Amino acid sequence: MSLLEVKDLKTQFFTRDGVVRAVDGVSFQLDAGETLGIVGESGCGKSVTALSLMRLIPQPPGKITEGSIMFDGQDVLKMDDDDVRGIRGNNIAMIFQDPMTSLNPVLTISRQISEALELHLKMDRSEARRRTVELLELVGIPSAKKRLDDYPHQFSGGMRQRVMIAMALSCNPKLILADEPTTALDVTIQAQVLQILKDLAREFRTAFILITHDLGIVAGMTQRVHVMYAGRIVEKADTGELYANPKMPYTWGLLRSIPRLDEVRKEKLVPIEGLPPDLISPPPGCKFEPRCQYRKEICHEREPDLIPVPNAKPDHEARCWGTQRVPGGGWLVDLDWQSEIGDMAVLEQIKAEVAQVAAEAERATPGDLPPGVSQKEGI
Amino acid sequence: MLTYVVRRVLLLFPTLFVVAVIVFALAHAAPGSPFDPNPDRPLPPQTVERLNRYYGVDRPLYEQFAMYMGNLVRLDLGRSLVQDRTVAQIIGQQFPVSAQLGLQALFLALAIALPLGVISALRQNSAIDHGGILLATLGTTVPSFVVAIFAIYLFGLNLGLVPLVGWGTPKHMILPTAILALGATAFLTRITRASMLEAIRQDYVRTARSKGLSEQTIVVWHVLRNAMIPVATIIGPATAALVTGSFIIEWFFAIPGIGREFVLSINRRDYPLIMGVYLLYALIIAVANLVVDIVYGLIDPRIRVSK
Numbered sequence: 001m002s003l004l005e006v007k008d009l010k011t012q013f014f015t016r017d018g019v020v021r022a023v024d025g026v027s028f029q030l031d032a033g034e035t036l037g038i039v040g041e042s043g044c045g046k047s048v049t050a051l052s053l054m055r056l057i058p059q060p061p062g063k064i065t066e067g068s069i070m071f072d073g074q075d076v077l078k079m080d081d082d083d084v085r086g087i088r089g090n091n092i093a094m095i096f097q098d099p100m101t102s103l104n105p106v107l108t109i110s111r112q113i114s115e116a117l118e119l120h121l122k123m124d125r126s127e128a129r130r131r132t133v134e135l136l137e138l139v140g141i142p143s144a145k146k147r148l149d150d151y152p153h154q155f156s157g158g159m160r161q162r163v164m165i166a167m168a169l170s171c172n173p174k175l176i177l178a179d180e181p182t183t184a185l186d187v188t189i190q191a192q193v194l195q196i197l198k199d200l201a202r203e204f205r206t207a208f209i210l211i212t213h214d215l216g217i218v219a220g221m222t223q224r225v226h227v228m229y230a231g232r233i234v235e236k237a238d239t240g241e242l243y244a245n246p247k248m249p250y251t252w253g254l255l256r257s258i259p260r261l262d263e264v265r266k267e268k269l270v271p272i273e274g275l276p277p278d279l280i281s282p283p284p285g286c287k288f289e290p291r292c293q294y295r296k297e298i299c300h301e302r303e304p305d306l307i308p309v310p311n312a313k314p315d316h317e318a319r320c321w322g323t324q325r326v327p328g329g330g331w332l333v334d335l336d337w338q339s340e341i342g343d344m345a346v347l348e349q350i351k352a353e354v355a356q357v358a359a360e361a362e363r364a365t366p367g368d369l370p371p372g373v374s375q376k377e378g379i
Numbered sequence: 380m381l382t383y384v385v386r387r388v389l390l391l392f393p394t395l396f397v398v399a400v401i402v403f404a405l406a407h408a409a410p411g412s413p414f415d416p417n418p419d420r421p422l423p424p425q426t427v428e429r430l431n432r433y434y435g436v437d438r439p440l441y442e443q444f445a446m447y448m449g450n451l452v453r454l455d456l457g458r459s460l461v462q463d464r465t466v467a468q469i470i471g472q473q474f475p476v477s478a479q480l481g482l483q484a485l486f487l488a489l490a491i492a493l494p495l496g497v498i499s500a501l502r503q504n505s506a507i508d509h510g511g512i513l514l515a516t517l518g519t520t521v522p523s524f525v526v527a528i529f530a531i532y533l534f535g536l537n538l539g540l541v542p543l544v545g546w547g548t549p550k551h552m553i554l555p556t557a558i559l560a561l562g563a564t565a566f567l568t569r570i571t572r573a574s575m576l577e578a579i580r581q582d583y584v585r586t587a588r589s590k591g592l593s594e595q596t597i598v599v600w601h602v603l604r605n606a607m608i609p610v611a612t613i614i615g616p617a618t619a620a621l622v623t624g625s626f627i628i629e630w631f632f633a634i635p636g637i638g639r640e641f642v643l644s645i646n647r648r649d650y651p652l653i654m655g656v657y658l659l660y661a662l663i664i665a666v667a668n669l670v671v672d673i674v675y676g677l678i679d680p681r682i683r684v685s686k
Contacts, residue, residue, distance in 0.1 A: 056588055058580075088591035096589075101582040105681055106604045115600075116590040151680040167590070 001073065003174055003207055004030040004053070009067035011045075011052045014060060018280040022048040022062075024231035030207055032174060035198075037218030037239065038211045039254065040228035043276050046211045047097075049228070050177040054092055055084050072174065090120040093168035095197070097180040099160035103152040109136075110148035113167050120171045135166040139196055158189035165197055169204060176201060176208040182217065194221060215251075216258040219243060220353035227251050230277050230287035233306060237316040240354045243347060247309050247318040249332070250288045252340055255347065286321065294335075296321070298328045309333075380676075387669050391662070398661040399451070399654065403444050406645075406653045412436055413460040413648045434460060436650075447654065456658075457651035461644075466655035469640060474659065476546060477624030477636035483556045485614075485621050488563035493610070495564075496571025500579065500606075501598065511568055518565020526558050527631040544633040555632045559625055563617055570613050571606070578606040608679050615671030619664040 011023040023045040030036050038046045051057050052064050055076060069076040071092065076084065096102040104112060113135060114128035123131060129148065136144035139162040152160055161181060168176050178197060182190035198221055201208045210221050218225050218239065225242045227235040227250065235248040246252055253272035274291035277283055283290055289299040298321050306319040310333055318324075322332030414422070414430045422430075431437040435446060450457055456466035464472075499511035534554060535543040545551050578584070579602050587601045624638020637656060644652035676682055 054589060056585060085591040085593060088589055090591055094586075094589040096582060096586060098582060102586045104583040104587070104601050104605070106608075106679060107600070115587075115592065119591060153681045164586075167586075 002029040003032040005070040035222040037222035037225040044228045045231040089116045093173040095178040098184045139166045179211045219350040234319040247323045402657040456655040473637045478622045481622035484559035487560040492567035496568045499572045500575030515565040515569045546634045574609040575606040615667040619667040
């Protein structure tokens with residue numbers, strides 16, 4: 001049985017201007033210890049998906065209107081509030097985007113981490129404090145013991161995000177949701193923070209979902225990637241497969257727009273033309289159709305399903321008429337996507353990273369946990 | 380921390396000096412003099428001239444100012460030009476009355492405004508929230524003299540529950556305290572509600588929720604303290620405003636406070652009394668601000684001066 005199984009999730013916001021269909025029928029599943037990337041532009045429903053999993057959607061105006069979220073065999077959407085609180089921080093933890101605003105400015109670092117330990121693991125104050133030191137050391141805070149009673153403003157952005165990671169790991173959850181964990185950090189710190197997240201999640205055998213707008217980031221981090229657009233998943237595949245064999249024109253656009261730092265740029269970044277659709281009244285057919293340079297009549301008329309695509313691994317699915325061998329579709333099946341993207345150097349580099357992830361995953365053997373970590377039952 | 384407080388206390392002196400210069404200049408810039416001819420009791424011109432010479436009012440301003448400051452350094456606030464009392468006596472007798480009235484009003488206002496503001500914010504758009512908003516709007520828009528008249532009429536005249544005017548017994552204090560508190564309550568309720576609403580939608584509250592904390596824990600530990608920061612900044616000036624006396628309240632209820640005395644002293648061009656009361660006000664406001672800054676540092680670690 002998988003750890004998490006999301007079926008047909010719909011989250012909507014009821015605003016004065018109309019119903020915003022932020023997440024519109026998203027389904028995916030995740031095994032214990034597995035890592036998944038959710039990628040897409042701002043406003044495509046990635047964060048709302050993550051918040052929905054923990055039922056943290058502000059209500060009103062938001063509401064999860066349909067679907068089921070089976071976590072560890074229980075439907076999160078059918079739980080009462082107490083049970084959901086029992087899961088939050090304990091079984092599912094979240095790392096938020098902006099470490100500057102996500103920590104409480106008037107509480108000490110140690111209080112903010114200990115809080116969850118005292119609540120979920122029933123530790124007393126001194127026990128929780130000791131554990132907090134261990135956690136801070138784990139995420140690489142130098143002289144952690146001395147910094148326990150510091151306040152967030154005494155930490156740099158990268159350090160604060162490490163604190164967020166320590167906080168998320170504190171109760172040894174089965175799933176961590178990392179929502180753009182490095183977007184607010186500068187680039188040199190990004191890599192460090194991601195490495196810590198990756199290493200610790202593997203050590204703790206924690207599954208995580210990494211949410212980002214940057215296809216370059218998920219490459220070295222996750223085993224599978226789902227691409228989201230306008231509240232829907234439009235392409236899902238193994239990470240390696242997605243970079244080796246992307247199918248959906250929207251994914252091509254994301255790949256084209258990965259910024260390169262290692263080289264002096266000869267050309268400007270290639271953006272995806274146009275803006276994401278208005279989620280109050282989305283386009284009738286394929287949601288990406290108005291911006292797609294490969295569109296045909298059928299794309300405007302009917303929305304394609306998310307189904308396996310030809311010329312690809314079996315679990316590679318795309319929501320695009322051009323990739324589907326159906327009447328009126330399939331015109332992208334045999335297209336040479338590499339020539340469409342152009343500059344491939346970045347992709348070669350990413351593929352190397354992806355290969356490394358697979359190798360690392362092989363090497364990590366179950367059973368060896370870091371010192372001071374007690375493995376929870378059922379993992 | 381201690382050096383900070385000492386530095387701030389030392390800074391009081393130049394502040395008070397500047398206040399003294401400005402008030403002295405303004406008081407004397409206003410036309411008229413304490414010995415202006417009174418149509419009811421005309422004084423012979425020679426008498427007025429002698430009075431002016433006796434009190435030094437005919438001398439150049441800088442000389443008068445130097446004289447005043449010289450006395451002030453010796454903690455001598457001078458004599459009232461109109462009443463047969465020293466300024467120190469007037470303040471000593473009448474300021475405590477205003478201070479008591481003001482502090483009572485402050486505590487009453489806080490006791491109502493803080494819970495009301497917090498509950499209003501937590502139960503946005505509920506009956507209690509609408510009630511709070513109504514009170515806040517009435518309290519800020521209806522002038523206290525209107526409320527005072529109504530209150531005296533209703534509770535004093537019609538129902539006979541409290542004495543109409545005067546000061547001394549607890550019964551005398553009920554109406555003026557409540558009416559003085561009304562404006563402050565309205566103001567503080569609004570600030571409390573607004574800063575609660577601001578704090579409650581911060582990212583760190585979402586973080587707290589994601590840890591599985593109960594709503595009660597979140598409000599008490601994560602929201603309240605942050606929400607109190609703006610409120611604390613307001614309480615300082617509000618305290619100063621309340622304890623320095625309200626002319627209107629003291630006038631309506633015939634309360635022998637310093638607020639009424641202050642306004643009368645300006646009308647009478649009673650220069651030493653104007654100066655004395657103004658310096659007292661400046662001192663109170665400065666001290667209130669100092670206290671706020673210290674408390675502020677206790678609540679908000681980001682602006683703590685030093686360890």
